[in-house]
Amino acid sequence: MFRRSRPQPAPTPGPDSRSSAGTPLRETPDAAQVLGDLLARPDPESLLQGALAHAVALLDGQAQGYAVLRRSQDRVAAVFGYPETLVGLALQGPWAGARPRLLTDGSRELYSLNPPEVREQLDRAGLRSVSLTLVVPLADRGRTLGALVLDRTAPANPTPEQQEAVTRWGGMVAPLLALMDSRDEWRQTARQVASALVEAVESREFDALGHAQAVAETAVRLGRAVGLVERELEELWYAATLHDLGKIHGEAGHAQVGANFLHDIPHLAQAQKAIRHHHERWDGQGEPAGLAGEDIPLYARILAVADTAVRLGDLERVRAQAGQSLDPRLVELLERLPLDRAQG
Numbered sequence: 001m002f003r004r005s006r007p008q009p010a011p012t013p014g015p016d017s018r019s020s021a022g023t024p025l026r027e028t029p030d031a032a033q034v035l036g037d038l039l040a041r042p043d044p045e046s047l048l049q050g051a052l053a054h055a056v057a058l059l060d061g062q063a064q065g066y067a068v069l070r071r072s073q074d075r076v077a078a079v080f081g082y083p084e085t086l087v088g089l090a091l092q093g094p095w096a097g098a099r100p101r102l103l104t105d106g107s108r109e110l111y112s113l114n115p116p117e118v119r120e121q122l123d124r125a126g127l128r129s130v131s132l133t134l135v136v137p138l139a140d141r142g143r144t145l146g147a148l149v150l151d152r153t154a155p156a157n158p159t160p161e162q163q164e165a166v167t168r169w170g171g172m173v174a175p176l177l178a179l180m181d182s183r184d185e186w187r188q189t190a191r192q193v194a195s196a197l198v199e200a201v202e203s204r205e206f207d208a209l210g211h212a213q214a215v216a217e218t219a220v221r222l223g224r225a226v227g228l229v230e231r232e233l234e235e236l237w238y239a240a241t242l243h244d245l246g247k248i249h250g251e252a253g254h255a256q257v258g259a260n261f262l263h264d265i266p267h268l269a270q271a272q273k274a275i276r277h278h279h280e281r282w283d284g285q286g287e288p289a290g291l292a293g294e295d296i297p298l299y300a301r302i303l304a305v306a307d308t309a310v311r312l313g314d315l316e317r318v319r320a321q322a323g324q325s326l327d328p329r330l331v332e333l334l335e336r337l338p339l340d341r342a343q344g
Contacts, residue, residue, distance in 0.1 A: 043230060044069055044180050045087075048146065049078035051173040055136070055148050056080050058165045062154035063134075068095060069146045077146065081153075082125050089121060095147035098139045100167045102157075106130040127151070134158060136170035140178040148173075194241050211310060216240035218337075219306035225333045226302070235267070239274035239299050240306060246275075255279050256288060274299035278307065281325040294327075301327040305334055 034054050048067035056063050064081025068074050068091065076089045092113040094101060103109060107130040111119055122128065132152040138145045148170055152158060158166075198212045219240035223233050246258030259276035262268045277291060277300035284292030296304075305326050309318050315335055322331040 044146075044177060045077045047173070047176060047180060048148075049080075051169070052078050052080045052148055055150060055166050055169055058169060059134075059150060059152070059158055059162050060154075063150045063152050063158075065148065065150040067146060067148050068093065070144060074146075082127075086121070086125050089118065091118065093135075093147070093149065094133075095135050095137050095149065096144065098137055098142070098144060100137065100163070100170070101135045102163065103133040103135065104157075106132060107151075132157060134163060134166060136166055138170055138174040138177055140174040143178070145174060145177045145181065194238065198241055198245060212241050212244060214310045215243065215303070215306045218309055218334075219302050221337055222302050222306055222330060222333060223299075225337070226298075226330075232270075235271045236274070236299050236302060238262075238268055239271035239278075240303055242271070243275050243278055243303055243307065270297065270299050273297045274303050276300075278303040280304070282322075282327055283324050286325065296327075301330055305330045309334055 034050065048069060052065060052067045056065065066076050066080070066082055066086055067078040069077035073090045074092060074095075076086045076091055079086050091110075094103065094109045094113075107122070107127050110127065110133075111122065114122070130151040134150040134152070136148045136150070138147055148166070150166065195213070216237050220233050220237055223236045228236065242258060242261065244254065244258065245261055246254030246256065255276055255278060259272045262272040262275065265272070274297055277289065277297055280286035280289065280291045280296045280300060282293060282296070282301075284290055305318070308321060308326060309315070312318055318326070318334065319331060322328040
């Protein structure tokens with residue numbers, strides 16, 4: 001089977017609950033359970049989507065809103081009850097401070113901070129009619145990372161207890177968002193180090209320059225076509241980028257040598273297997289273990305197809321290897337990719 005298991009979705013309210021347009025929520029998921037689910041989210045946008053849904057649940061479902069992620073520009077990262085067209089919108093708003101705010105004049109301040117073209121998009125999404133807004137900044141160690149902006153749909157104001165519950169919830173979400181930010185920074189640094197190391201090895205052999213990058217691009221596209229999630233695609237990228245690193249000690253046994261570089265890195269365990277087994281063959285005549293068919297790890301099969309495609313640069317020649325050295329279904333997927341990308 002191609003598919004890997006995906007993270008489980010956030011807990012959903014039971015029969016006595018409502019969505020943004022249903023009946024009132026009377027029960028909400030346990031906060032610890034929701035936090036555990038959020039930590040497994042693959043990116044900040046997914047985390048904020050789940051955090052926003054739980055915040056609305058804490059207001060008995062009588063709200064709709066959006067989550068803002070602060071980068072070089074503040075942008076809408078998730079919505080609940082509003083159209084998805086808002087996601088990605090650069091937006092200025094009343095969330096720069098570290099303290100929650102209850103805005104009884106609705107969206108007036110929001111509209112005053114944004115240019116006409118943005119206000120038009122807000123109009124189309126229905127924000128002009130908002131009468132009351134609860135803004136909960138997501139701040140960690142003095143740094144505002146984003147905000148949950150909740151627009152009340154009920155005629156009555158949220159109770160002090162509800163406001164306090166949402167504020168506490170924001171305080172629990174913010175460290176997770178900060179952790180994900182640090183993961184992103186670490187991931188980018190680690191990628192740069194890996195790429196630089198591979199380039200240093202490739203520079204010893206002129207014809208190899210850029211090979212790993214091309215294989216990684218093709219492998220990730222194949223992995224996405226197979227249905228791998230972002231966390232899995234990240235590990236596949238490392239496998240493809242580092243697959244020939246073992247050649248620093250020569251051609252012989254380079255797959256095993258390369259795999260050894262990833263020893264004791266638990267989150268790259270599948271990448272290590274992929275590098276070790278990327279010279280296995282679909283027909284069982286490869287090395288080092290003589291594995292055949294789907295006994296070969298999936299990442300290794302993807303890597304073998306991507307490596308062959310980049311090395312040969314000709315889909316007809318790659319197709320000739322289907323069912324022999326290469327997984328025939330992956331070769332079929334390769335043929336559906338744009339030729340310029342599939343050939344590196």
